[in-house]
Amino acid sequence: MTAPTAPTAPTTAPAGPTTTPDPAPPRTPSGGSAFTEFARTHIAPRADTAYEAEVLDRLSWQRLADLGLWRLGVPEHLGGAGGTWRDLAEGIADIARGSDDLGFTLSLIAHAGLVRALVEHGNEHHHRTVLPPLMKGAVGATALTEPHGGSDVARTRTVGERTPDGWRLSGTKDHITNAPVADRALILGRVPALGRRDISLFLVNLHSPGVRRGPAEQLLGLRTSPTGAIHLRDVLLHPDAVLGEPGDGLRTLYDVISFDRALYGLVIAAFLEPQLDRVIDFARRREAFGVPILDHQYVQGRVTDIRVTVEVARATALAGIDALVAGDPEASLRCSVAKLVGSEGLVEAAQDLMRLHGHAGFMRGPLTRIVQDALGTLIAGGTSEMQRKNILNQMLAHRTD
Ligand SMILES: Cc1cc2nc3c(=O)[nH]c(=O)nc-3n(C[C@H](O)[C@H](O)[C@H](O)COP(=O)(O)OP(=O)(O)OC[C@H]3O[C@@H](n4cnc5c(N)ncnc54)[C@H](O)[C@@H]3O)c2cc1C
Incomplete structure (x- = not known):
């Protein structure tokens, strides 16, 4: 195996010129x-090249922005193409369907969450200064996890203090998607001066003095989606740097991460669709016991299981996104369901794809990469345990008795 060479400095290659965007590419x-x-x-x-180098494909990122991806779902008065968040979600799923690159798609999800957060919860300052570059090719991140843990986000040790001119923010975030290359981040922290209800979300320009990024982490999979640390030391922020109300960060956060979670389900379904077509072609060609392996019922079982995952992940994801758009109080529950069935189903499906190819499936290459990438989706976006915990909490919260 060629040892992957993780770069100490992530790619920051500037992207090409921004052209007039085409808001909603037509369906083919x-x-x-x-x-x-x-x-x-x-x-x-x-x-493949990005995977070997363990970098985000910034050129494709910029071209997608130029094609108008990030304007989908953003209202026209904010410079977007209008529509709903389902349009953006379908756009990202379309990319997952064609790119054969789950890592790149996960980087898109991290960015999408920030774009939607700004539209839904941002103020005029955010709409004017933060949103436009993120629609034009800048890279966004959402930073919750810290070195001491990621599941219990309310234990954040990142601290914001008011200053006469705005805010001062200090803390360390870890394992953050896009961190090595991101331009802006939504950072979870607390404002101790507010008392018990102190969790707040800060919008940070990652090129500000006092911000330092760690090197891109060496991951088992998803290597085209660089993750890393963000160190904040007395970073001075604009008075309007808080997204939503100071102290109300957890409520805002749950809305923000719900969209990400539903997106996981949708892109997993889209990613698996072409894999399923390919494995059916293979199972028709490959023979054992004098017949194509597709004639064997156990093989058929694996193939149909993958299709079931595609259907269930897509349906639950769309139910989650539609619930979010409609302001349905069960949206968070539905989005956790989509993330849970999507990521667990993907891990099963990845193993099925590998097993259906026999020894060839175990040789290092596209199929082993899918297995490795799939495992990361069990953790990124919140672990399966935390999705189950949220589903139960939401069920109990919405009981009427
Ligand atoms: C590819 C990738 C990308 C990521 N991108 C981001 C990002 O963009 N932003 C970000 O903020 N984070 C990101 N993360 C970090 C990720 O969100 C965290 O790793 C995850 O939330 C788990 O946190 P932890 O690793 O600290 O594990 P811990 O929170 O320490 O948990 C360890 C184990 O204990 C379990 N556990 C914890 N509490 C409970 C409980 N109450 N009940 C049952 N089980 C429990 C967990 O499920 C897990 O199995 C990313 C991670 C990966 C792998």
């Missing part, structure tokens, strides 16, 4: 969109 007769086509022709061919 095959059911995909211009995003799927772009993913097939541009992202997929670059994915």
